[in-house]
Amino acid sequence: ASIVRALQPRIVHWHLAGLDNDTPRGLPVAELARRVQAAAPGAEVSEHREVAAALRAARAQSGREDRILAFGSFFVVAAAMPPDQSPG
Numbered sequence: 001a002s003i004v005r006a007l008q009p010r011i012v013h014w015h016l017a018g019l020d021n022d023t024p025r026g027l028p029v030a031e032l033a034r035r036v037q038a039a040a041p042g043a044e045v046s047e048h049r050e051v052a053a054a055l056r057a058a059r060a061q062s063g064r065e066d067r068i069l070a071f072g073s074f075f076v077v078a079a080a081m082p083p084d085q086s087p088g
Contacts (some may be wrong), residue, residue: 001035001038001039002039004035004036004039004040004043005039005040007069008039008040008043011043011069012044012066013044013045013046013058013061014033014036014043014044014045014046015046015048015054015055015057015058015061016029016032016033016036016045016046016047016048016054017029017048017049017050017051017053017054017076017079018032018047018048018049018050019050019051019072019073019075019076020049020050021050022075022079023073023075025073026073026075029047029048029049030047032047033045033047050079051070051075051076051079051080052079055068055070055080
């Protein structure tokens with residue numbers, strides 16, 4: 001909740017992704033969305049089954065001067081990086 005509240009002034013739209021295919025430790029995307037909306041009422045939120053889908057949607061929605069921020073666990077970062085730059 002603290003991270004959401006700190007970032008909310010800079011986030012136009014939250015494209016949230018589940019990690020069901022990557023790790024059992026991640027929250028289901030519906031629960032993640034509930035927590036974001038509780039910490040930032042009125043936030044624009046979309047739910048996606050996987051990080052790649054969230055990134056595609058964010059890219060489609062973003063403009064030339066916009067920035068996309070991918071954060072969370074190492075699983076999120078690994079899924080967000082191009083295949084030739086993925087850690088490991």
